Amino acid sequence: MDRQAVEQIIEAVGGKENIAAATHCVTRLRFALKDEGKVDKEKLENSDLVKGSFSANGQYQVVIGQGLVDKVYAEMVAITGIGEASKEEIKDAAAQNLNPLQRAIKTLADIFIPILPAIVTAGLLMGINNILTGKDIFFEGKALIDVYTGWADFASIINLIANTAFVFLPGLIGWSAVNKFGGSPLLGIVLGLMLVHPDLLNAWGYGAAQQEGEIPAWNLFGLTIEKVGYQGQVLPVLLASYVLAKMEIFLRKRIPDAFQLLTVAPIALLVTGFLSFIVIGPITFAIGNLITNGVVGIFDAVPAIGGLIYGGLYAPLVITGMHHTFLAVDLQLIGSIGGTFLWPMVALSNIAQGSAAFAMMFAEKNNEKLKGLSMTSGISAWLGITEPAMFGVNLRYRYPFIAAIIGSAIAGIVITLRGVMAPSIGVGGLPAFLSIFTEFWGVFFIGMGIAIVVPFVLTFIMAKTRKKKEA
Known part of the structure; x- marks a missing residue:
């Protein structure tokens, strides 16, 4: 671990005296800072270790990347002498900076995030069940279990395991x-x-x-x-x-x-x-x-507007942390009508952010650090983890973020007009189709194509246009 690079991060967030508490999650360092005004964002993001940074829910979060963040955190603890804080302690320290609305959103997030692994696992297992029981996937007019009846009970057990989290x-x-x-x-x-x-x-x-x-x-x-x-x-x-x-x-x-x-x-x-x-x-x-x-009434009455707004605004909601409130709405929809039409748009938003990041890899060929970051963060976003792409690349340059929102909004309109639904919440990104009802796979793949192509093309064009203006 590069001790000097870690020291640069500490200095950029205002020094160890400015750190009230610190912890980390899968990809990010999470700081409760005494004064966020002391953060030198430019110096912070010039570090080779840092893929992006942002403030949300009273915490200043520094995107490092999966696998590396725990090593950076351990080195930071050794340098500063601060005690290793739990996630609850950092949240309690950060809560001092929140207004009532932010505290309410944080409370919902703190309740639903711990149970998310069970919900996502159920979604993936339902995806396997969809493949086994969905008609017209392998055989015209029939499901796999209709042709190979020996798999019927196997699918039934998978469905029972998957449904347990929702029951x-x-x-x-x-x-x-x-x-x-x-x-x-x-x-x-x-x-x-x-x-x-x-x-x-x-x-x-x-x-x-x-x-x-x-x-x-x-x-x-x-x-x-x-x-x-x-x-x-x-x-x-x-x-x-x-x-x-x-x-x-x-x-x-x-x-x-x-x-x-x-x-x-x-x-x-x-x-x-x-x-x-x-x-x-x-x-x-x-x-x-x-x-x-x-x-449901809003999306039934004006599905195009609903798809445009939710498909386009989901990524900005992630910045504020308000996207956590919609997890409760998704679960309510699943329990009430048997599926959610909101989560499929979330999956496409993740894909769009990854596509915009990939475009930067080709548009900025001479910037080796940006190329490497764009590739790794794009892959991460396509697998459902968007923070490195969103905060490390797209928001830093702004126009990739705008391109991703446009692509996500268009894709949201398309799938909403066709009533695409998911029986559960799964992994947002390319594997998301597994958690979509099989009868909607065709139109969802069209939405995925839009979320891949539109942000990539728009980002690439805007990048080249900006370079011409600067020249």
Whole structure:
């Protein structure tokens, strides 16, 4: 590890005196700085180790790259003497600089990011199931399992494994949310699983049961409470988790230690459970349906405008961190209508950012550092990780970022007009087609082609035009 290069990074962020806390993720150094005004961005990005930098959610983040970032961080700790901070500690330190809206967005991100690996894994497994069960992929009018029937049960098991994360989604969210709000994660799991208990009417069958007038109910001292589960729902378990965590904290402060084991968890779960089925669940279920109907209504009424706006604005939302809020909307759509039409546009946005970065590799042949960075970050973006391309190349030169937005917006319009949907969230990038319903593969491949060609061509043309003007 080049110690001098690491020292240059430290100096560029204002010196060790300006670092309140620091940690790292898969690709980036994450700083909570006392004063971001002291950052010398030009000096920072001139470092051979740095692929880009940006400020988001109260953290100053320096893109280093996968595999190298942990070595840079270890060397930085050795040089500065700062203690290795956990991600939670850095987030807490950075939260001091956030406004209420940013804190709300950060809270959602902190809840959903830990469960994302399970969701993405489910998406990839569903992709395998799509290949096995989708018609017209290998045989006209038939699926692979129709021709080779011995694979049918194999596909069925894969589908069961893949669906588990969505069937028990409230359990995953309950674990993460209660942990975020300061309660016991185990109680969060119990709360989430309680909301999808087999004794409850499955949420996916609620509409049919309502039409037939066969909704089971409890009679609680004259109060009728519907025995409905919340499979695939996001809002009920989020609010219930908040109530559970705050109640647990309240009780722990007031009940002597000797009695906490026998009283805190039972009281907290009992009260939260009753509130969930009587008040929280019905209200948030209705709100969730309103949100779903609103989003679906907009895209049904003006799909081209919806595709243009979301397809084009997703990348700018990443800069602000607001893209994390749409993960909850994706999960709500999957739980309510069986799929999401938003995530496919996210995948195309990632591809577009990678294509723009690749164009810079050909447009700036004489800049060896930029060529190498463009190639590696472009590959990363095409595999679903866009930060190196977005912050290391495209935003630095601006016009590649604009070209990527244009390409992503056009691709978004095309796939939205044709109603492309995904049954789950998968890996955003070239592998994304695996997580798309097979009947939409054809139009999605057209969208991928647009996201590859348009940003590349526009970036290349703009780069050459700028060079002519400068000459």
